Amino acid sequence: MRKRLATCAAVTLAAALAGTATPTAATAAPTGHKVIHYTDFGSGPGLRMAGSAAVDGTALRLTSDTKRQAGAAWSRVKINPKMSFDTVFEVSMTGAVGHADGVAFVLQNDGPTAIGGHGGSIGYGGMTHSVAVELDTFRNPNDVDNNHVAVVTGGASDEVQPMVAPSPIQMFGQTVRVRITWLAASKTLKVRVRALGGQEMKILEKRIDLRRALGYKKAFVGFTGGTGEDVSVQKINNWTLKVMP
Numbered sequence: 001m002r003k004r005l006a007t008c009a010a011v012t013l014a015a016a017l018a019g020t021a022t023p024t025a026a027t028a029a030p031t032g033h034k035v036i037h038y039t040d041f042g043s044g045p046g047l048r049m050a051g052s053a054a055v056d057g058t059a060l061r062l063t064s065d066t067k068r069q070a071g072a073a074w075s076r077v078k079i080n081p082k083m084s085f086d087t088v089f090e091v092s093m094t095g096a097v098g099h100a101d102g103v104a105f106v107l108q109n110d111g112p113t114a115i116g117g118h119g120g121s122i123g124y125g126g127m128t129h130s131v132a133v134e135l136d137t138f139r140n141p142n143d144v145d146n147n148h149v150a151v152v153t154g155g156a157s158d159e160v161q162p163m164v165a166p167s168p169i170q171m172f173g174q175t176v177r178v179r180i181t182w183l184a185a186s187k188t189l190k191v192r193v194r195a196l197g198g199q200e201m202k203i204l205e206k207r208i209d210l211r212r213a214l215g216y217k218k219a220f221v222g223f224t225g226g227t228g229e230d231v232s233v234q235k236i237n238n239w240t241l242k243v244m245p
Contacts, residue, residue, distance in 0.1 A: 032085070032086060032243050032244035033242060033243050033244075034240060034242050035079075035242070035243050036075050036077055036221075036240060036241035037240050037241075038060075038239045038240070039238055040058035040237065040238055041055050041058060041059055041060045041238075042055065046076075047060070047073040047074060047222065048074045048076065048112050048113050049071070049072065049073045049074075050071070050114070050115040051069065051071040051123065052066070052069040052070065053071035053072055053073045053223075053225075054071075058237070059092075059237050060073055060223065061233065061234070061235045062103060062224065062225030062234045062235065062236070063225045063226065063231070064231075065095055065231045065233055066227065066231060067228065067229055067230075068118045068227060068228060069118055069226065069227045069231075070115055070118040070121065070122075070224070070225070071115075071123055071224065071234075072113075072115040072224040072225075073222045073224075074112055074113070074221065074222035075221050075241075076112075077221075078218040079219050079221045079243070080218045080219075081107070081184065081210040081218075081219060082184055083244070084183050084185070084243070084244040084245075085181070085241055085242060085243050086180075086241070086242050087179070087240065087242070088178070088179045088180075088239070088240050089105070089177075089178055089223075089238060089239040089240070090176070090178075090237040090238050091103055091135065091171075091176055091178060091235065091236055092174070092176070092234075093137055093171060093233070094173060094232065094233050095172075096230075098230045099137060099138070099172055099231065099232040100137065100138035100226075100227055100229070100230035100231065100232060101119055101120050101122055101136065101138045101140075101225075101228055101230075101232070102122045102135050102136040102137045102138065102225065102226070102234075103122065103134070103135050103224070103234050103236070104123065104124050104134040104135065104224045105132070105133045105180055105222075105223055106124045106130055106132045106133075106222060107131050107210070107214060107219040107220070107221050108124070108129060108130035108214070108219060108220055109129035109214050109215050109217050109219050110130065110220075111220070112220055114127055114220070115224070116224065116226075117226070118226045118228060119229075120138065120143075120157060120158065121155075121157045121158070121226055122134055122136065122157060122226040123225050123226045124152075124155055125155050125158060125226075126157075127154075128154055129154075129213065129215040129219075130154065130155050130213070130214070131151065131152070131153050131189075131208070131213045131214065132152045132153075132155075132224070133180055134149065134150050134157070135149055135171050135176070136150060137171055137172040137232065138228070138230065140158075142158065142159060142160045142161070144164055145166055147167050147171055147172070148164055148165060148166045149165055149167055149191055149193070149203045149204060150163060150164035150165075151163040151164075151191070153208070154213065163204060163206050164204075167193060167203060168193070168203065169194070169195050169201065172232070174195055174196070175195075175237065176193055176194070176195060176196075177193065177194050177195075177200075178191070179191075179192040179193075182210060187208060187210065188207055188208075189204070189205070189207075189210070190202065190204065190205045191203045191204040223239075
């Protein structure tokens, strides 16, 4: 299926080489001030939701087994890109053999209920001031494969992604734990994944000007997802974000 963008123009930053997935030694989680903490989504402070996003039991469901959906959910706490942070969440994407399209962790300044296109836009496509870490499970025309992670700026979900790497584990069909770390001093973004019970693997480690991409403002932070002509039930099971000194 082809990717669909929102009407606003997409802006990309300078290209960077793709990373290589490597095992990482087990280390303690970075210390910091926990500003977002959901052991599940059945209770606690509500998220701002748009499109197909909804709480389903104790999980945040971004899309259901329905065609052409886009869902988004945003924390009421905004993140300052001047500060480093570490965020961890568990995601599950399940459904039929033919499935699409994926989930993204997104920082954006398009608004508290912003939402992008469905299909390969994965719910964030077209957000002009955004940085998305997408977990993509469908190969669209400009994608490297149907199981990759990419860092996408300016909502440019439809373009060839310069910051991309195939995932070392299958992301569809099992629960995957994702860790994303932003180091503000070095302008470095790191992405790691692991299957539950498995070893954490580093997929990407890239330099990026996060402040510039977000318009030099504090950002809304949350998740988006999308389906197209193929579908997937896409859920976030828990989420923690720490701001680090």
